[in-house]
Structure formats: C-alpha cells, structure tokens
Amino acid sequence: MKKKHLLQRGGSKKKGSSSRPGRVSKATKRREKRRKKREQKKQPPDARPAGNPVSQKVNQEVATVLDEPVQEDPALATIPTTSLHPTQTKLSPWDRLEPSLLPELRSAVSCFPAMTPVQGAAIPLFLTNKDVVAQAATGSGKTLAFLLPLVQILLRTKRKWKKHEVGAIVVAPTRELTNQIASVLCDLIRELPLTHLLLVGGTDIGQDIRRFEEDGANVLVATPGRLCELLSNQQQLRKSVTDFSLASHVKSLEVLVLDEADKLLELGFSVHIDAILSVLPKQRRTGLFSATQTQELEDLIRAGMRNPVRVIIKGDSITPETLENYYRIEEDDKKMEFLLNFLEKRGRGQKILVFLATCACVDYFGSALKEILAGKSANPETLSEKSPIPVLALHGKMKTKREKVFESFRGMANGVMVCTDVMARGIDVPDIDWVVQFHPPSTSKAFVHRCGRTARSGSEGKALLLLSPHEEPYLEFLRLNQGVKLLPFTDEGASMEVDKVDSTKHEVPTAVEAAEKLESCTEAMDLKDKSDKVTTVLRALQLKDHGLFDKAIRAFVSYIQFYRKHECGLIFHLKECNLGRLANGFGLLKLPKMPEVKWAGDWSAFDAPGDVEVNGIPYRDQQKEKRRKEDLKAFEATGKWPLKRAALKKREKFLEKREAEAEARKERQERLKRLKASKQKKKRSRKSAFDLENFEELDKDWKLIKKFNKRKLTKEQFDEEFLADEAAGDR
Structure with missing residues (x-):
C-alpha cells in the first residue's frame, strides 16, 4: 500500500533527496563545502588570500562604500540602452528630428538653435511609443526632453481634448521644481488648445479642486503627495467642500513623467508613487528622468514600464563638462x-x-x-x-x-x-x-x-x-x-584673512x-x-x-x-x-x-565669553520681548521658569490625558470589584441553599434510624422508606 502511494506521487523517495523540487539537501551542501576546502589547499601559497580575515572583511566593506558597484538585474539586462558621450555628439538642429516636431512646437523652441544630446536621443523614442529612462548630467535640458514629446503626443492623439480630460501628468519632488516645469509648459502651450494645472502641497486643497472644476486641465504638474490625495479621495478628511474624485478624469491618460525620479523614491514618496501607478491606466507612455540611478529606480522600471528604453548621456564626469x-x-x-x-x-x-x-x-x-x-x-x-x-x-x-x-x-x-x-x-x-x-x-x-x-x-x-x-x-x-x-581653491586676488581684506573696494x-x-x-x-x-x-x-x-x-x-x-x-x-x-x-x-x-569630541577650544547673562538679552520682536519680561518676573518670584505656551499646552493635554486614564482605570477597578462581589454573593447563596437541603435530608434519615432502633419500624419498612427518599433525592 505504501509502495503504491509513493508511485502515485511520482516515485519513491531516496535517502538524501528533498521533497521540494530545486532544494539542495544539507548533505550536498556539506560535500560542496569539503570540495572547496580541498581545492583551496591545492592552490599555491601566492594564490591564497593573505591577512587577517576580519581585516579583509573591513577592507571589503570600505571598498564597497567607496566603489558602490551596481548589481545588474537579469530582468533589466535586456533593456535596450543608448549610451552617448556629450563630446561625441554634436548639437543637431531641430529639423533633423525623426519623427519631426509639429510646426507649433518648432516655433516655440526657436530660441534654442539646436538640441542637446539627451533631447536628441529621448524625444524620438518617446514619439515612437517607447517608455524612456533617461540619465543625463544636471543642466543638460531634460525638461524639454519630456515636455516636447508630451505635448506632441497629446496634440497628435486628439486634436481637441475635453475640458476636464487629463492626458498627461508630470510628477516632481519639490514645489520649486514643479513651478519651474509648469512655467516652461505654459510657454510651450500658450498658443495651443491645451490647458495645465499646478498641484502642490502647502495650499488649500479645496482651492485646487475649485480651479480644476472651473478651468479644467489636460496636463497636471504636481508633487506626489498632493496628487495622491486627489486621486485617492483623501481630501474628504481635510474638510473638502465637494465630493471630488480626480481618478475619474485620468482614464484617457497618455503620458506619465517622473522628473528627478530617484529623489522621489529617496524622500519616502514610494508609497505615493505606488498609489498613483495603481490608479492610472496601464496603456500609457512613461518617462523617468534623472541625473543618477538607484536600485529603487530599477525596481520602479521593472514594475511600472512595459517597453522601456534606456538613454544614458555620460561624460568623463557626472557633473556638467563646463x-x-x-x-x-x-x-x-x-x-x-x-x-x-x-x-x-x-x-x-x-x-x-x-x-x-x-x-x-x-x-x-x-x-x-x-x-x-x-x-x-x-x-x-x-x-x-x-x-x-x-x-x-x-x-x-x-x-x-x-x-x-x-x-x-x-x-x-x-x-x-x-x-x-x-x-x-x-x-x-x-x-x-x-x-x-x-x-x-x-x-x-x-x-x-x-x-x-x-x-x-x-x-x-x-x-x-x-x-x-x-x-x-x-x-x-x-x-x-x-x-x-x-x-x-586659491584666491590670488585677495587675502583670506579677515583683517587684511581691502575694504576700499567695497561700499559696505x-x-x-x-x-x-x-x-x-x-x-x-x-x-x-x-x-x-x-x-x-x-x-x-x-x-x-x-x-x-x-x-x-x-x-x-x-x-x-x-x-x-x-x-x-x-x-x-x-x-x-x-x-x-x-x-x-x-x-x-x-x-x-x-x-x-x-x-563627543574635544570641547577645550570653545572660547566661552565670561559674565554674559543670556536671560537678560532682549528680543527684537516686541511681543516676544514682552513675554520674556513676564517670564523673567515669574522666575525672580518663584525661582522656576514658566513653561512656554506650546509646552504649557502640551503639558495641559498630557495632564488631561493622564487624569482621564486614571479615572478610566479607577472606574474599571470598581467595576471589577462589583463583579467579583456579585459572584461571591451568588456563590454564598448557592452554598447556603445546598447546606439547608442537605441538613433536612440528614434529619429525616436520622429520625428513620431512631424509629428502627426503637423497634417502631420493621426492616422491610425501613428499607422501603430509605430507598424511597434516595430515589426522590436523585430525581
């Protein structure tokens, strides 16, 4: 029976083998370890690692910190990569782009005589339905590299977008960067039938909702926190005036761009990015633009892109050549x-x-x-x-x-x-x-x-x-x-000592x-x-x-x-x-x-001024100075500094919370006492009732025995009454 069961499962189980496919047994690991030791012994002394193993490990860790080698993911090794060197790539004119820019966009960038390398490499890929991962030095023109194809895709897909139909979203980590992107975008679409909206934190979210409902937007430039709030209906928790959901307006999205993508993930926005990607449609073009690449960014490429192409503009240094x-x-x-x-x-x-x-x-x-x-x-x-x-x-x-x-x-x-x-x-x-x-x-x-x-x-x-x-x-x-x-750095034109600065050249x-x-x-x-x-x-x-x-x-x-x-x-x-x-x-x-x-450290060099009463230093702000004088009077009267308003409010809240917890604890203890007392009372009442019943039965049995001893009852009568009482007690 056992043999039949093993055959049904696919064969008998041999000694040393594992029931899980692909799992290496402990015996195999031990054999492999012994084999490696034998091979090391056969090596000549020069080929063996020398030195203390602990110091070797420390040196390896230091080398890892200095070099930071990037581990290539096998799934990402198949991504097509275009690597260009700025000195090897001449600045090409805009007319050589293939596919070419629309005349409206060409006139908007007429102030730039030629494309930068990252623009010449990324724009054609974006326009041919590719997901682009662009890495280039700072100041290399990455903003136009994604805004130009973004606008052209929207114009080419639908010549007239609806008022509240969002076709593209650009996400950046800071408000300053989003403001800058929105400014460039405004110049590009000034004469085009497209609208845009800037969404950043630190402002009233209800105002953003009203602006979208009144003016609409085809392109959103946003920080990840505010965009995530609007897509996930979190604004209702912040007393929004209307029941608004941005998710219903992004169903026709064509382009998503994450600018400074590595910083988005470093700042802890990965949860927001995941939430945003889960709401947006899968059939879209995605662009990731940054000056540096990280492992988190590689994970995002794998999860959020369908047909990525990598563009790398590398020079002798990661900083600008000039x-x-x-x-x-x-x-x-x-x-x-x-x-x-x-x-x-x-x-x-x-x-x-x-x-x-x-x-x-x-x-x-x-x-x-x-x-x-x-x-x-x-x-x-x-x-x-x-x-x-x-x-x-x-x-x-x-x-x-x-x-x-x-x-x-x-x-x-x-x-x-x-x-x-x-x-x-x-x-x-x-x-x-x-x-x-x-x-x-x-x-x-x-x-x-x-x-x-x-x-x-x-x-x-x-x-x-x-x-x-x-x-x-x-x-x-x-x-x-x-x-x-x-x-x-050597400043040959002036001395670095403060007391030798030529003040005659300056007006302050x-x-x-x-x-x-x-x-x-x-x-x-x-x-x-x-x-x-x-x-x-x-x-x-x-x-x-x-x-x-x-x-x-x-x-x-x-x-x-x-x-x-x-x-x-x-x-x-x-x-x-x-x-x-x-x-x-x-x-x-x-x-x-x-x-x-x-x-920590050496504090002996601190040049502390003597006889300076810092509590007597006045505030320039009149309200703070008034409060300082009041606190100083209270200190002179009581010997203790009064708490500041924020600390006082915090302490009051703490005391209120502690009092509430004490009252709840006291009430809980009293409730437990009452419950315990009621249980004991019930137990005593049950015990007293049980004792009285037993006493009556014993008294009746005792009377029967006395009658039997005095010959007032025969043995048959005694047995009949005694057994009758027992039968009644059992019932």
Whole structure:
C-alpha cells in the first residue's frame, strides 16, 4: 500500500533527496563545502588570500562604500540602452528630428538653435511609443526632453481634448521644481488648445479642486503627495467642500513623467508613487528622468514600464563638462571668515548659491549674513547707505514664503541665496555663477545635484566645497564614488584673512569694521582670542537679539545631529571633529544642553565669553520681548521658569490625558470589584441553599434510624422508606 502511494506521487523517495523540487539537501551542501576546502589547499601559497580575515572583511566593506558597484538585474539586462558621450555628439538642429516636431512646437523652441544630446536621443523614442529612462548630467535640458514629446503626443492623439480630460501628468519632488516645469509648459502651450494645472502641497486643497472644476486641465504638474490625495479621495478628511474624485478624469491618460525620479523614491514618496501607478491606466507612455540611478529606480522600471528604453548621456564626469569644481580646507572656526570674504568680493556682481545642512542652519546663518552683508544690523553704525549685498534664505519648512523667495532670487541680477538641499534638484535659476557648499552634502549624489545648479545648458560655472582638515579624505571618496575630481581653491586676488581684506573696494563695512563698530556690545565679554573678529560679530548680533541667540543654539544642535547621521561615517565622525572650534564658528555664547557635550569630541577650544547673562538679552520682536519680561518676573518670584505656551499646552493635554486614564482605570477597578462581589454573593447563596437541603435530608434519615432502633419500624419498612427518599433525592 505504501509502495503504491509513493508511485502515485511520482516515485519513491531516496535517502538524501528533498521533497521540494530545486532544494539542495544539507548533505550536498556539506560535500560542496569539503570540495572547496580541498581545492583551496591545492592552490599555491601566492594564490591564497593573505591577512587577517576580519581585516579583509573591513577592507571589503570600505571598498564597497567607496566603489558602490551596481548589481545588474537579469530582468533589466535586456533593456535596450543608448549610451552617448556629450563630446561625441554634436548639437543637431531641430529639423533633423525623426519623427519631426509639429510646426507649433518648432516655433516655440526657436530660441534654442539646436538640441542637446539627451533631447536628441529621448524625444524620438518617446514619439515612437517607447517608455524612456533617461540619465543625463544636471543642466543638460531634460525638461524639454519630456515636455516636447508630451505635448506632441497629446496634440497628435486628439486634436481637441475635453475640458476636464487629463492626458498627461508630470510628477516632481519639490514645489520649486514643479513651478519651474509648469512655467516652461505654459510657454510651450500658450498658443495651443491645451490647458495645465499646478498641484502642490502647502495650499488649500479645496482651492485646487475649485480651479480644476472651473478651468479644467489636460496636463497636471504636481508633487506626489498632493496628487495622491486627489486621486485617492483623501481630501474628504481635510474638510473638502465637494465630493471630488480626480481618478475619474485620468482614464484617457497618455503620458506619465517622473522628473528627478530617484529623489522621489529617496524622500519616502514610494508609497505615493505606488498609489498613483495603481490608479492610472496601464496603456500609457512613461518617462523617468534623472541625473543618477538607484536600485529603487530599477525596481520602479521593472514594475511600472512595459517597453522601456534606456538613454544614458555620460561624460568623463557626472557633473556638467563646463563646471569647475574646487575645494577649500579650513578649520571649523575659520569657515565663516572665509565665506564672508568670498561673498564680499563676489556678491555684488555675481549670483551665489550657498548650501547648508539643515533648516535651522539656514535660519541662523541667513539672518546673520543679512545683518552683516545686507546692511540690516540692529546697530545704526553698521548700516550702509550704499549698495548692500542682497541675501535671501530658503528651506523646506517655509510654507508661505518659499515661492516668493524663489521668484525673487530668479529675478535678481546678483546676490546670495542661503538654502538647504531643497534647491539642489532640477532647479534652473539663470546665471548662477558660484555654488558654495558651506556644509558637506548628506550623500555623494547630493554633491552632484548641488553642483548642477550652475554651468547649466552649456554655460560656465564654478562650485566650491568647504571641508575641515579631518574631512579631506572625502575628496578621494568623491573621486572614486562619483568620478569627480576637485581642484584646490586659491584666491590670488585677495587675502583670506579677515583683517587684511581691502575694504576700499567695497561700499559696505567688512567683517572687521562691523566688529569694531559693534565693540560696545562686547565689553562684557571676556574673550580669550580678541583676533577672532567674525565670532565677535556673531556674538554681538546675538547680544542685540535673543531671537538670533535661540536660532544659533538650534542651528548648532541640528548640525551635530546631521553630522552624527551622515552616510559616510568613516570620514564624518563626530569624535574626530573639534567641537570647540565648531562652536566658535557658530558664534555661540554658551554650549547647549545636549548629550554630545559629555562624550563627543574635544570641547577645550570653545572660547566661552565670561559674565554674559543670556536671560537678560532682549528680543527684537516686541511681543516676544514682552513675554520674556513676564517670564523673567515669574522666575525672580518663584525661582522656576514658566513653561512656554506650546509646552504649557502640551503639558495641559498630557495632564488631561493622564487624569482621564486614571479615572478610566479607577472606574474599571470598581467595576471589577462589583463583579467579583456579585459572584461571591451568588456563590454564598448557592452554598447556603445546598447546606439547608442537605441538613433536612440528614434529619429525616436520622429520625428513620431512631424509629428502627426503637423497634417502631420493621426492616422491610425501613428499607422501603430509605430507598424511597434516595430515589426522590436523585430525581
């Protein structure tokens, strides 16, 4: 019977074999392991790996970090790839495109005499019903490479689209980039029967719905969060005024474009992208455009594209060919001096982008640079009646001012923009001359995108990276990881020392002059090093405004947290950093309360000013100053600082929650007590009833026995009554 059962299943089961097809047994693995050991013993000594296995593993990990080899997916190896080198590809005129552009589009791009390599390669593929994956350096014209075929496909498919019929969607990671794409698209379709709509976060979603219902749109340019809200009806949770669903309007979608696709996935938008792809129709053309490729992007290619074709425009470097990359090694407490000299020399005639690590750093250094360079200091003696250097600040946590600040910088002929990496992706601001990376980038790819804000569309540009002495190995990391070689920066025309800057060429005070004019604010400070004028300026500005002091503390703490979590921890190690010099570079009046003060780095170099009562520093804002005085009075009366309004509300909510939980716990315990008491009462009542019944039966039996002993009952009568009682009890 067993033999028949095994034959029905496909044969008998041999020893050492596995019941699962394709599974390797443990015995086979052991034999393979012994065979490999025998082969290693047969190898000559020179061919064997030498050294400590642990050190070999560490070296392999370091090599992996530096090289980051890309593992090719077998499913993606069959994707057709077009690789071009910019120097090998001449700029072709638009007339040579095949299929050719429509006359309306040709006239719209007449200001560009020829196509860039990525445009010449991607546009024909898009127009021949291919899904395009384009990788090209920043500033290579990727925006027109997908907008031109997008518009032509819509015009060729239907000459007249309905008012609320969406034919194309462009998704970008930031509001600034979507605004820029929408601006270019508006110029393209100005004379065409197509409409577009911009959908970004930070605005009223009900207003977006009303604009779509009133004006309609054939092309949507959106950030992933807002688009996902409109497609999945999440706007109803935000008190939308109408029952609106965008999903019913995208059934005729022809083109989907993900610009800066790798950044979309890095920022945590993968869930939103999956939700968007699940709603859109499968029969469409999809384009992924970016300057770098990641494994997450490869997964998206496999999942969201039907017939992809890869276009790669690679040069000797991943950065633009016309970009000059420089680096400068400075101590942490000297970087601000160098930056001030750099901006004072170039800020009046050039456009400069300064990248910082965190939003808090942008708030602090942006305010400080405005005070020093833009002539907005609280001290009237430092104000300049002549040409100041305009300074703007922008970061991702700015809700209402972002668009206004961005447009102001676009329209400026010269000036300085202090920003985070929110400006590092796809932003095309004309005529940026310098990109200064005051803080190191979070990733090597962020370095590439930061540099790409200048030297766009064939123009010349320069980028400068500031590093501390212990961070110098990062230069070799960039060379191995991104193929970028940086040259040392030497400013031969001016000295890098603040006290030697030629102030006669400038019309605003230099850092030294500002420090001298603010000396009255620093008489109470006992500085160990009076020669550090920039630190003196920063501290003097903080003594004038408690708000700037708060910003300095928040900026320093946020930078330490950024440094601790850097992806290249082998180089950017907190214990290797001279934190005392760093604190001086931030111009701190005192060290903040943070765990790193106790265990991380060397704080001995911190030049702490003496006898400075930070609680007495006034706020420039009148409301904050009034609140500070009230808090100071309360502290003098009680010895404790009152909580701030936000902290007070948070504490009140916590206390209310704790009281509610205590009441619920008390009520639950009382309910359990009542339930336990009722159970015990029922048990006692059942027990008492049972005892009374047993007592009556025993009493009756006892009386029968007494009668039988006194010969009042015969044995037959006794047995009859006793058995009758037992039978009645059983019933």
